Amino acid sequence: MKKPIWILSTISFLILLSGCSSWIDRGESITAVGSSALQPLVETAAESFQTNNPGRFINVQGGGSGTGLSQVQAGAVEIGNSDVFAEEKSGIDASKLIDHQVAAVGITPIINQAVGLTNISMADLRRVFLGEVINWQEVGGNDLPIVLLNRASGSGTRNTFERWVLQGETAKQSQEQDSTGMVRQIVADTPGAISYLAFSYVTEEVDTLAIDGIEPTDENVMTNQWIIWSYEHMYTNGEPTGLTKDFLEYILSDEVQESIVGKLGYIPVSRMQVQRDWQGNVIE
Known part of the structure; x- marks a missing residue:
């Protein structure tokens, strides 16, 4: 009787592994790494997103903007969080990255x-x-x-x-x-x-x-009277798809921009009365 039980246990374990593999393959877990200034916003939005989307997980880590940009460029993570434009960082090919500006700070x-x-x-x-x-x-x-x-x-x-x-x-x-x-x-x-x-x-x-x-x-x-500010960027390596796309759309939604972004001390991008390019020039 012990042998069939062992076989059934093994089969169950393999099925579990297969299910986990399938879950990973579907892209139900992504990682966002980088700016510590942006981290509280991404973490809070991730928690809210996960509550509304059971089984879909956003792993958020700090490490600084340089880390976020280099990691997303290398394909090691799905999202690189940054306080600066990719063009400002040496060793980063900005032409391969897509900039998603989610707030100003x-x-x-x-x-x-x-x-x-x-x-x-x-x-x-x-x-x-x-x-x-x-x-x-x-x-x-x-x-x-x-x-x-x-x-x-x-x-x-x-x-x-x-x-x-x-x-x-x-x-x-x-x-x-x-x-x-x-x-x-x-x-x-x-x-x-x-x-x-x-x-x-x-x-x-x-x-x-x-x-x-x-x-x-x-x-x-x-109004740019206080000039020490930056956009908060969430970069992807190419156009986002799947869970990455869904999460970025969520963080840019009116719901999050109005209910989370402002309350955490950030400025929704829609409220900015000026725009700046990566060289610091005000865009008319």
Whole structure:
């Protein structure tokens, strides 16, 4: 009697494997990798999508925009999330990738609350990150040494910040962090610290800085008065199909754009009053 039971168990196992293989072959699971600034939006949309579509799974991972673009280009993942245009990243053939802009996000300098500053000129902010200013007192703050904290070199947030604040120059060598949450925590805990975050990550633990009197708000991003912003891109290697196509259509739907995007601190693309190309030019 034991042999037939063993055979039946083996057959059942093989059927299960066959079912799993068929499930994978149907493309019912995809992976989106890249920008940590975009990650909360994609994760929340994925959870909502999965609730409405049982048996269809979206695996969301961070790693930075550079990772997202290189992984989707290599065909290792279905979606590469990025804060920057593919054209801006060396080693990426943008002509092979399809850009799906799902939101816009503002990026703001953040400081430790002991700094005692609410506004800074763009020129002084540039000097701070280039290491030309070493004490906050020099730019109107309290008598505290400036402690720089940068995102890792592959970060799209860092790319955007350096592009618009440092005009393409590289920030002074300093401590680097890949995790946005860790950046915020270190700035909150370190007197004199400064870094930068997407609006969606700002909490009461840190202070933000106005630049030349312009506040870091969604409204100012929409009109390009606040220039430190970027599109949030979800790239595919060629035109999306199957589950990838369905998920991208879902995240761009009015339902998600109005009920999730804005609530998480992002700006729906439909609300932007200006458009920029990959070179930073405003499109009329």
